[in-house]
Amino acid sequence: MNRPLAIDRLNHILHALEEGGSVSVGALADRFAVSKETIRRDLKLLSDQGRVSLVHGGATAGIPAEPSLSRREANNATGKAAIGRKAASLVRDGMVVLIDSGSTTLFLAEALASREHLTVITNSLPxxxxxxxxxxxxxxxxxxxxxxxxxxxxxVDTLQLLTHYHVDLAFVGAGGISEDGDFTDYSRLAAEQRHLMLEAGRKAFMLADHTKFDRKTPVIIPPSPRMAGLIVDHLPEGLAATAAAQRRWPIILA
Amino acid sequence: MNRPLAIDRLNHILHALEEGGSVSVGALADRFAVSKETIRRDLKLLSDQGRVSLVHGGATAGIPAEPSLSRREANNATGKAAIGRKAASLVRDGMVVLIDSGSTTLFLAEALASREHLTVITNSLPxxxxxxxxxxxxxxxxxxxxxxxxxxxxxVDTLQLLTHYHVDLAFVGAGGISEDGDFTDYSRLAAEQRHLMLEAGRKAFMLADHTKFDRKTPVIIPPSPRMAGLIVDHLPEGLAATAAAQRRWPIILA
DNA sequence: CATATAAAGTCACAAAATGTCACATCACTC
DNA sequence: GAGTGATGTGACATTTTGTGACTTTATATG
Incomplete structure (x- = not known):
């Protein structure tokens, strides 16, 4: 019997926590076909490393019941705020900008809230x-x-509406950046939509904090010649760095 | 059996309170498929931490009895809440409903928040x-x-999107009701949009609290044969009453 | 204003799920 | 084959949740 490696469980748990914010012992035990006791040992291990917080029935990312708007926003809020401010500094009065949904871009929107004479197009309710x-x-x-x-x-509606607009600057997020330097997303639809957003801008910028580096999500966002830069909070290392260096657009450090 | 994590309930409650202003015990119990007693214990816990304030029937964020921003600004909140509940009672599971923007319709949305199997189309961000x-x-x-x-x-975009949808029920507000019993609005655009909303419904209901009676706003909303009722908190008097009585649709008292 | 009535809250106890711990088992190494 | 580490098992403790009887509060009604 090939037992799944323990390291795979731990990775899966950490990944699931980033996505969902919480995991339950029972679900993980089912998922890996191991006993709940084993899962508890895994969670205990991660907890001792300070990487998860134990709660009755499972574990959560970070501090449990943090009064933050969303988990993703709580993750690396400092870095995302810096990226948001940097992106806002590229926007000048009178511009028309497109802002994608996401926690990082929400910081950008907040940084723009003091501006005047601006037109903002977005698909994000907040x-x-x-x-x-x-x-x-x-x-x-x-x-x-x-x-x-x-x-x-x-x-469909969002895609169609997007074709009606053309903007000075487009600020777009991504689910992850692959080892090859491609931007990736969770679904085909989201990837297509983000591609159209890039295309809608005279100049387009991707926003990604370092937690996105080397994270694999299934669908590649088709690249666009409009791409004018990647705004990050830390410079990427390893494969992503070399891949990015080969592209035409610069990496902007917030 | 795998129980959903309690911590997720608490997070959801805090999250909902940050924007929503209030949560109700019944709605939360339905949503998480747990008993009301469990929800009360959750709210008690958060209350002991000073993170929510308990009120009869649920909890509010921060200071008790302070309604959310939009509701605080609303005149006649009681009447509008009653209209919202009445309108919600017309909605059955599985329906597709269109909800116009406005303070009264926001109460309708909150009353619908405990439902399942519902599709809601709206132009209102909140x-x-x-x-x-x-x-x-x-x-x-x-x-x-x-x-x-x-x-x-x-x-323009909103009008065009509206033509793509057809719904079971449409709930539409108005700027005022003229002496002749016509619904009126502040601008030509808004009037046209509300007319299209009425047309989009198999049945359409207007929502108006008594502060709208005999109020004149400049543009008449073209009437629609879809119109199936006017939901009010008080029966209109005077000219509006007689005018309304001549129409085909009933006046529904919340 | 008092009363009726429905909805919501409180409390105590039972039931269910989860956590903890000691020990057994299995695979693998040396 | 003993040692080692990871995992499973079962008894027991702890926590959480559900239920029902009863009390309190809100709301409508006369």
């Missing part, structure tokens, strides 16, 4: 709500089916 | 955000230019 409460910022919401996880619109 | 956080409710946002006052989309 970003639209934040900016429409700002005087001087004209906000356009891209409609469509709302994905609960992202609190943002994705779908 | 309504979309509230409902997309509800499991079992599929939310579709009508995009377009955001009007800051309404925190909702209006415009």
């Amino acid at each position: 970003i639209a709500l934040t900016l429409c409460r700002t005087q001087g910022v004209k906000t356009i919401m891209l409609g469509g089916e709302i994905h609960a996880n992202d609190e943002a619109a994705f779908g | 309504i979309a955000l509230t409902l997309c956080r509800t499991q079992g409710v599929k939310t579709i946002m009508l995009g377009g230019e955001i009007h800051a006052n309404d925190e909702a989309a209006f415009g």
Whole structure:
């Protein structure tokens, strides 16, 4: 009998926590066909390393019941805020900008909230709500089916609306950056939508904090010649670094 | 049996309170498929930590009895809440409903937050955000230019998106009801959009609390044969009453 | 204003799920 | 074959949840 390696369990647990925010002992035991006691030992191990927090029935990422808007936002909030401020510094009065959904881009939106004479197009509900409460910022919401996880619109309607707009700057997120330097996403639809967002901008910037480096998500976002830079909080290392260096766009450190 | 993690409930409650302003015991119990007693224990726990304030029937964020921003700004919150509940009672599981922007309709959305198997189409950012956080409710946002006052989309894009959808029930607000019993609005665009909303429903209901009676706003919303009722908190008097009585649709008292 | 009534809250106890610990088992190494 | 480390098993403790009786609160009604 080939027993799955323990290291795979631990990796899966950490990955699942980044995505979902919490894992349960029972679900993991089923998933790996091991006893709950084994899963508890795994979680205990990760807990001793300070990488997860144990709760009754499972574990959560970070501090349990942190009063943050979303887990992803709580993850590396400092780095994401820095990226947001850096991206905002590229925006000048009178510009029309497109802002993708995501926790990093929400920081960008907040950094833009003090501006005047700006037009912002977004598919994110929180970003639209934040900016429409700002005087001087004209906000356009891209409609469509709302994905609960992202609190943002994705779908046929969104894609179609996107074709109606052309903007000065587009700021787009990604699910991950592969070893080859490709940007990747969780679904075909999201990847296509982000590609269209890149295409909609005279210049397009990708936003990615270091937790995205070397993370593999299944679908590649098709590259775009509009791409004008990748804004990060740390310089990527290893394969991603060399791959990125071969591309035409610069890496901008926030 | 694998129990869903309790910590996720607590997080969800805190999360919902940050934007929603309040949660109800019954709705939470339904959503997580646990007993009300369990939800009460959750709220008690959070209350002991000073993170929520208990009120009869649920909990609110921070200071007790302080309604959410949009609701606090709403005049006649009691009447509008009653209208919202009444409208919600017309909605059955599995239906597709269209909800207009507005303070009254926001109460309707909150009343629907405990439902399952529902599809909601709306042009309002707060309504979309509230409902997309509800499991079992599929939310579709009508995009377009955001009007800051309404925190909702209006415009060419919104009108065009509206033509793509057909719903079981449409719930529409109005700026006022004229002496002649016509529904009126503040702008030509809004009036046209609300007319299209009425047309999009197999049945359409107008929602209006008594502060709208005999209020004149400049543009008439073209009437629609889909119109199936006017939901109010008080029966209108005077001219509006007689005018309304001549129409085909009933007046529904919340 | 008092009363009726439905909804919500409280409490105590039982049931179910989870956690802990000691020990058995298995595969693998030396 | 003894040692080592990871895993499974079962008894028992602990935590969480459900249930029902009862009390309290909100709301409508006369």
